[in-house]
Amino acid sequence: MGKASIFLYLTVALLLLFFLSHSPKKQTGHRHRRLKLRSHFTFSSSHRPVTFDPLVAEIERRREERHWEKHYFELSHEDFPDDESAAGEESQPEWEDFIDAEDYLNDEDKFNVTDRLIVLFPRIDVDTTDGFVSEHELTEWNLQQAQREILHRTKRDMDVHDKNHDGFVSFSEYEPPSWVHIADNNSFGYNVGWWKEEHFKASDADGNGLLNLTEYNDFLHPADTKNPKLLGWLCREEVRERDTDKDGKMNFKEFFHGLFDLVRTYEEENHNGSYHSDFSGDASARVLFNQLDNDDDGHLSDVELLSIIGKIHPPERYYAKQQADYIISQADVDKDGRLTLAEMIENPYVFYSAIFNDDEDQYDYHDEFR
Template identity: 55%
Template sequence: MAMAKPSFLLLLYLTIAVVVVLLLSAPATRPYRSHRRLKLRSSFSFSPSPPATAGSGAAHTIPFDPIISEIELRREDREWERAHYPEEKPAPGMESAPEWKEFGNAEDYINDEDHFNVTSRILLLFPKVDVAPTDGFITPEELAAWNLVQAQNDVMHRTKRDMKLHDKNRDGFVSFDEYERPSWAGRIDDNDSANDGVGWWNKDHFNASDIDGDGLLNLTEFNDFLHPSDSANPKLIYWLCEEEVRARDKDNDGKLNFQEFFNELFNLVQNHHEAPHESEEAPAKKLFSDLDQDKDGFLSAAELKPVIMNIHPSEHQYAKQQADYMISQADHDKDGRLSLSEMLENPYIFYNAIFSEDDYGFHDEFR
C-alpha cells in the first residue's frame, strides 16, 4: 500500500486539475461568483524601521504565492532604484518589458483571470507544500515551513538591496563607518555610542553581528545586523537581551528587578498591546521566578534569553502564526490539516493581499 501512495496522489492531483480546467473552459455554465480583486501590499519602507516588538500592533504578512512576492519585490526595486539611483540605467532584468512583465500594471495582471487564477495557482502549489510527508494533506508544520521560505527569500532580497546602498566602496562588505544609521536611531557621538540611550545601530550591535570579527559585515552578517531576531548568531541574541535590559533598567543597576520587568516587559512577553493590569501580577511573578535562574531577585541579560523571541518575534514565528490562521479559516472538517479540496474551496485565504468582493468593499484577511 505504501508504494501506491505517490501514484495515487499524482492521479488525484491530475483528476482535480482536469475537472478545474474543464470548469474554467466553460464560463457559460459556471454559477456566478462575486469577483474578488487582489491588491499588492504597499506598506514597505525604503529605510529601516524601528525593530518590531511583540504587541506593537504592526501588521506582518508573508506572501504565500511566489508570483505575488516577485511582483511586489520587482515593483519595490523599480521605486528603490528611482529613489536612490535616479541617474543609473535600469538594473539587469528591470528593462522595459511587454505588459504585465514590466510590473507597472501588476494590479491588472493579478486581477485578470486570463493571467492569474487563484484556483489554478492552488493546484500548482499544493504538491510543493505537501512534502513532509507527501500524503495529500498540508499540516501546520508544512505550511509554516513554506511560509518561512517565502519570508526568508523576501528578507534576503531586501538585504541585498540595502547592502548595495551602504557598501560605499563596492567591495562586498559593509564597515561600521559605511553604514548610515536610520534617523530614528539617533546620532553617534565621538565615542561611537548612541546618544539616545539605546544601542540599536551602534558599535556594539555591529560587533555582535560581525561573527568572524574582521571588522566588516558580509551579506550574511549584514542580514543578521538588519534582522537580529532571525539570526542564529548567539552573540547577536545575547546582544538583543542586553539591549532589553539597558532599555528597561530604570535604576541603571545593569539588571531588572520585578517591578521593571512587570511594568516594561511582561506585556510584550505576553503579546499584549496594553500595560499589564494589577490582576496579572501573580502570573508575572511566577514567570519572573522561572526566568531568575540564580534566584537573586533580578533578571540578567542571559536570563532573558528564553523569552527574547517573544519580545522580538522572528520570521519563523510570523510564518507559524500565519499558517495557523490559514488553517483555522480553511479547515472545515477540523482535523488540523488541509486537503486540496479545502484549499480549492477557500483560495483567497492563502493570498496575504487586500482583496474585496464586489458588494463588500475592501478588507484585509490578516489585519
C-alpha cells in the first residue's frame, strides 16, 4: 500500500474521530458492553466462529494454551499423587492469569475499539483499495484469521502426537481423542471410523506412511483439503454412514433422508435463501439424485458423490463468507453491499459480536456461527 493511501486513510479517520467526538453524545449511542474473552476451548472438531480482531485472537490463543497445557498435564499424569501434583503445580503459572487480559481489553486507553477498526480497515480493504470493504474482502479477511487459528491448533496437536519429535506423525504415534472411544458409533464424524487407519492413509498424500504438517492439518480438517485421496475417503465414509441396507451404495431413500438436507441448506445459505422455494421437496431431491447418478443404476456410489462433497462438508471459506454476509447485513447502513470506515465505527459491536454481550454471564454468538 502506497504512502498516499495510508495518508488518505489517516486523514479520513481523523476527520471521523473529530466529528464523532463533537457530535452531542453521538459516540455514546451504543450502550457500553464489556468485552470478554471467549471461553471456546474445546477438544471436539465442531466449527467455531472466527475472531475478527487478530489482536484479540492472539490473546485468546494464549489463554487457550494455558487450558491446553493444564488438560494435557492432567492426562499425562493421571496416576500422579494429588499431594505431589499440588506441590509440583506451585511453580506453574496460574491458569487464570489471563483474566487480566479482559481488564486490558476494557481499558479504552489501552484498547480502543474505534482505534482498532481504524487500524484494521486498510488491512481489509486490499483487493481494490477504494475506501470500501466488500463482501469478498471481508470473506478473505475472515478466512485468513481462520486459517491462522486452525494451523496454530494443528501445530499444537502435532507436537503432542509426534512422540519422537521428527516433525512427522505415524499412525502408531497417533492416539485418537478420548471422546472417540466413548462416542456413539452412529454419529458421523464422531466415531471410531473417523479416526481409523484408512483415514490416516488417505491423508498421507505422498504415501510415505507419515503425515507432515500439511497432511496432518488435512487429517484434522478434511473439508479444506485439496488431496483427492482424502476427498475420496470422505465420499466413502458418507456412503458407509448412510448405507442402511449395507449394499455398498446409496439409494434414493438413503440420499433423501440425510444428505439432501445438507446440500439444500448449503445452497440456501450460500445464495442468501434464494434457493428456498426451488430447491426443496421430494421432486428437487429426485432431480439432484438423477443428476448425480451418472450410470443410471438407481444408486449413488462414492465416486458419484464427489461433486457435492464440498456441500456436505463445507470448507472454511463457506463459514468465512457466512460471517462476512452477517456483518455486512448488520453494519451496512446505506445498504450498498459494502462497508465504509464510518459504518464500521458506527457499528463496532457487530465486529466483536462473538465476545460482546449485554449479559456478562453469556456469550453472544449469532445462530449461524454456532
